[in-house]
Amino acid sequence: MASANVKQVQGAEFANFLGENRLVMVDFWANWCGYCHALSPVIEQLAEEYAGKLSVGKVDTDSNGAIAGEFNVMGLPTVLLFENGKEVDRLVGAMPKDAFVKMIEKHL
Amino acid sequence: MYDIAVLGGGPAGLAAAVSARVRSKTVAVISNAMTENGLYRSKLVPNYPGVPDISGSALLEAMHAQAEKLGAGFVEKRLLSAVYGNGQWYLGAEDEMIEARALILAGGVVRSERFAGEEKFLGRGVSYCATCDGMFFREKHVVVYGETAAAEREANYLREIGCIVVYLSRRDGKGALADTIPFLRMRTLEVCGEETVQRVLVDGETIQCDGVFLLRPSVAPVDLLPGLALEEGHIAVNRAMETNLPGVYAAGDCTGKPYQIAKAVGEGQVAALSAVAWLDQRKDG
Ligand SMILES: Cc1cc2nc3c(=O)[nH]c(=O)nc-3n(C[C@H](O)[C@H](O)[C@H](O)COP(=O)(O)OP(=O)(O)OC[C@H]3O[C@@H](n4cnc5c(N)ncnc54)[C@H](O)[C@@H]3O)c2cc1C
Numbered sequence: 001m002a003s004a005n006v007k008q009v010q011g012a013e014f015a016n017f018l019g020e021n022r023l024v025m026v027d028f029w030a031n032w033c034g035y036c037h038a039l040s041p042v043i044e045q046l047a048e049e050y051a052g053k054l055s056v057g058k059v060d061t062d063s064n065g066a067i068a069g070e071f072n073v074m075g076l077p078t079v080l081l082f083e084n085g086k087e088v089d090r091l092v093g094a095m096p097k098d099a100f101v102k103m104i105e106k107h108l
Numbered sequence: 109m110y111d112i113a114v115l116g117g118g119p120a121g122l123a124a125a126v127s128a129r130v131r132s133k134t135v136a137v138i139s140n141a142m143t144e145n146g147l148y149r150s151k152l153v154p155n156y157p158g159v160p161d162i163s164g165s166a167l168l169e170a171m172h173a174q175a176e177k178l179g180a181g182f183v184e185k186r187l188l189s190a191v192y193g194n195g196q197w198y199l200g201a202e203d204e205m206i207e208a209r210a211l212i213l214a215g216g217v218v219r220s221e222r223f224a225g226e227e228k229f230l231g232r233g234v235s236y237c238a239t240c241d242g243m244f245f246r247e248k249h250v251v252v253y254g255e256t257a258a259a260e261r262e263a264n265y266l267r268e269i270g271c272i273v274v275y276l277s278r279r280d281g282k283g284a285l286a287d288t289i290p291f292l293r294m295r296t297l298e299v300c301g302e303e304t305v306q307r308v309l310v311d312g313e314t315i316q317c318d319g320v321f322l323l324r325p326s327v328a329p330v331d332l333l334p335g336l337a338l339e340e341g342h343i344a345v346n347r348a349m350e351t352n353l354p355g356v357y358a359a360g361d362c363t364g365k366p367y368q369i370a371k372a373v374g375e376g377q378v379a380a381l382s383a384v385a386w387l388d389q390r391k392d393g
Pocket residue numbers: 115116117118119120121122138139140141142144145146147149150152153154155156164185186187188214215216217218325326327359360361362366367368369370372
């Protein structure tokens with residue numbers, strides 16, 4: 001579940017990843033989550049369309065429970081948007097692409 | 109991917125599934141268990157033509173068996189979300205994702221209800237699905253609200269994976285609930301906390317908890333599909349059972365009175381035939 005524009009982020013890399021760009025979007029997912037698989041292509045499209053302006057990563061919550069815990073992620077999928085390393089927005093559950101576009105555009 | 113997904117396994121949804129199969133479309137019916145349908149408890153249905161002495165359960169079972177025999181697929185889960193993208197519907201039924209080109213809404217009468225704090229804490233302790241989000245609450249205190257045997261089973265599941273569960277219901281009796289789970293009758297519920305859920309108020313009494321599972325048997329159509337047009341509280345349709353959303357049809361009690369089986373069955377058929385015609389016109393069929 002990774003592509004050229006979407007980075008799988010693990011454990012200690014997470015803090016650095018948040019510094020990769022002014023805007024960073026992180027998709028929290030797990031292999032057993034049906035919604036997450038349906039969302040995956042949408043996340044990839046967004047990463048491509050906003051390449052340069054937005055860094056996009058994915059966190060597998062099964063192997064990164066601590067990161068999920070730190071950001072109060074308690075349901076999947078949850079997508080967090082960070083600006084300068086701080087959470088500024090989040091979307092929970094299955095959402096149409098428009099909802100993500102709206103969230104990103106608000107902070108561009 | 110299915111040609112048609114049907115929400116609701118009552119008379120309207122089952123009639124739609126039968127008609128769709130007769131027209132050789134693939135179809136999946138997403139619904140709660142038939143035994144949870146109010147009609148299932150009826151001892152006698154006196155006014156459905158052709159079967160004068162039939163009970164509600166026998167009628168539902170016969171309709172279900174007919175649809176199944178014709179090849180309809182059944183997903184016995186709660187439909188929790190519907191998202192349109194890439195020319196198709198992604199339908200989230202608890203932990204399962206069903207993909208379909210057209211959608212028929214036949215969920216019966218469902219009232220929209222939100223508890224105080226529910227929206228604010230969604231994904232921050234509030235969840236609609238135990239099998240989806242339970243793992244985030246192992247060793248933690250959770251409150252489960254439900255009205256059905258399926259909800260009782262989900263509460264048992266949470267207990268089994270290590271959550272400390274209290275079960276709330278407006279219904280009497282513990283049903284299938286495990287003996288180790290305390291049961292509380294409730295009228296009102298409020299979800300409270302700061303960043304995340306910290307407690308609930310049940311009829312004004314505080315219960316400390318980290319998670320709240322709200323396992324309502326159904327979701328109101330407008331909550332499922334924002335943008336769906338209503339008319340006096342029911343889904344607005346024309347004679348072809350088309351809603352205002354392309355490729356989305358509705359049938360049965362959800363479109364309005366009379367709340368009757370024969371009307372539901374007729375509308376289910378019309379909805380299916382309209383969906384079939386719409387699918388056949390699309391280039392990607
Ligand atoms: C006790 C009783 C006796 C009745 N007697 C008669 C009678 O004699 N004659 C008559 O004509 N009518 C009778 N009715 C009315 C009749 O049952 C309804 O008009 C008919 O069932 C409507 O069919 P429907 O398919 O539109 O909806 P329903 O039968 O309500 O079926 C909808 C189904 O969809 C499910 N559902 C909804 N949302 C979701 C979701 N998000 N996820 C999963 N599942 C979902 C519901 O749980 C339900 O099982 C009776 C009703 C009751 C309760």
